[in-house]
Amino acid sequence: MKNSMKIYKLVLLVFLFGGITISCSDDADDKGPTPPVAGERSLVVENFIYRGMNFYYLYKADVPKLADDAFATQAERNNFLDNYSSPEDLFDNGVTASQDKFSWIVDDYVELERLFSGVSKTSGLSYGLVRNCSSCSEIFAYVRLVLPNTSADEEGVERGMIFNRVDGQQLTDTNFSTLLAPDTFTIGLAKLEESNIINLEETFTLTKREYVKNPVFVSKVLEIEGKNVGYIYYDSFTADFDKELNDAFGEFKTANVSDLVLDLRYNGGGSVRTATDMAAMITGQFAGQLFMKEVWNAEYQAHFQSTNPERLLNKFNTTLKTGEVINSLNLGKVYVLTTGRSASASELVINGLDPYIDVVQIGETTTGKFQASVTLYDSQNFGRTNANTTHTYAIQPLVLKSVNSAGVSDYINGLDPDYVISEDYQNLGQLGDPNEPFLKLALDVILGNRISIPESKELFKPVGESGMDQLDYQKMYIDKIPELINK
Structure with a gap:
């Protein structure tokens, strides 16, 4: 045998293990957020983020500001948190380690939970994105999968087809996300002749709808x-x-x-x-x-x-x-x-x-x-039950x-x-x-x-793929949160 061997807004990366128990332990020494002074930011979400990372983050030792003795008072911690313009800014630039490519934060955990159940809005296209040449910005997409009983399936799109235009505009490495974002869009087919991309007249108009995907x-x-x-x-x-x-x-x-x-x-x-x-x-x-x-x-x-x-x-x-x-x-x-x-x-x-x-x-x-990561909610024990109802932020830090x-x-x-x-x-x-x-x-x-x-033909360089902006892109998750430990 061989022995080989940050984040997206609205992306919740979860790595599912079994057998982790939830306990409603109190955090004896955790400093809860103090009420804001009129005109000041409440920092409710920021304090939740900090607290969760301080408990569970796999790379806590590599982030000095997460040390248990980093701040003597809640006011000192708030001053640190207030340096960041948004919860996302804090998470990405304040409390994650440089080697971490996979932790992330979401501002709508309901959408995340639906995706974990296989529910998403899709036209049925799964595709890869490839650059036309080494020195140009133009790209094309090749169809990898067509999900059954979706718009793409009904319109006759097939694996192996190539398209390089959306709504008449050439795909580039800077516009593809915008062009493919609408609920309805039209793709223009193309073909490869050696290293040349030839436009074809055939088009398909596709519409996204809610879909439950059987993997x-x-x-x-x-x-x-x-x-x-x-x-x-x-x-x-x-x-x-x-x-x-x-x-x-x-x-x-x-x-x-x-x-x-x-x-x-x-x-x-x-x-x-x-x-x-x-x-x-x-x-x-x-x-x-x-x-x-x-x-x-x-x-x-x-x-x-x-x-x-x-x-x-x-x-x-x-x-x-x-x-x-x-x-x-x-x-x-x-x-x-x-x-x-x-x-x-x-x-x-x-x-x-x-x-x-x-x-x-x-x-x-x-x-x-x-x-692996786990979903942390803004509650006393970071579970879904009794989560703060004033926001829907959750974080998905690597924990193991x-x-x-x-x-x-x-x-x-x-x-x-x-x-x-x-x-x-x-x-x-x-x-x-x-x-x-x-x-x-x-x-x-x-x-x-x-x-x-x-x-192997090294004519084209991959630049991305469908689903890159989805909550569960390249994620593993566990579904239960360990009990809090006393500090």
Whole structure:
């Protein structure tokens, strides 16, 4: 086996583990905010942000102003908080560490909660954005996915199509967010001829509407040269769809698949508990053994070690949170398809399984995110119940990092593939088709065929993708907040 291994407004990054308990402990020494003098800022939100980061932030030791003795009085703390123009400014520039790329703040936690349940407003397009040339600002988009029963699906948009105009305007690296923001917009198609972008006359008018996304996008059994090979394209680790994921593995189990290709190429993460359960679906023979260990800031790590060290251990499960029995394949090898967009919980599955089975990674190096966050609300114990009703801010700080059973963590440069292949915008293929380049390579490896990897074409540089501004972009989360500790 191989041993490889701030923030968006309205983005709440959560890394879902299980087994964390909520307690309404009082903070004996925490200084509550004092009433504002007429004409002064109330600093209610700012004090909530500071208090939450002071308790739970993974990198607290790297932010001197978060030290418990940083301020002698509440007035001193308020003077510090008042130096920042907004809650976002404070969070981004005052209380997060320089190495933190993944903590964030939201001003509407209701929207965040809906997204965590798989609910969003979308036209159905999932796309990547690519620069036309190294010295120009023009970009084009290539369609990666079309969600079923959406406007894009109904209008006939397909994976592999390219568009470079929206409402008649050329896409650039500075206008694409604005052009694609309206609820209704028209895309103009184009095609690639070598390194040239040729405009086509065909257009599609698309409309966004509320949509509940099932992340189990493609699941099928391929009968290849006498083998039953399971293939699943999984788009995000959304806990509300754990049953659908388990059902897909149930079909693989019934078909007695000998091999599994797990396609996480666009999966930016999500629930840690779901990732842990997926690992158990792939295996099953390691029930009760350590999948991942949590490492918190020094104060919470010491607290957990002295009161409940088992609390830090996330083990292979046999049931879902609902109690439903996990469908396990008992495999000793899995083939995982990745790109630079594979992040967070996707990487957790790879790293967590690596000490136990042969994880054959095919594609590109992953993002490199091994930390988890949790949603903190403005209440005494930072839970949703009794949250301050004068605002809807919440923060999503990194609170822990994951370490696999072999001690591997801190893969800041991502996880490297065993077989390198990149997507060809002129030949994306269809997900689940045995001739799609990534899947074809995986099948060749499975069957022991001569490996022929298409030559990588470095003609275009990726600049972004759909969903970059969404609350859960490249996030892992836990859903429960630890009890407060006395200071």
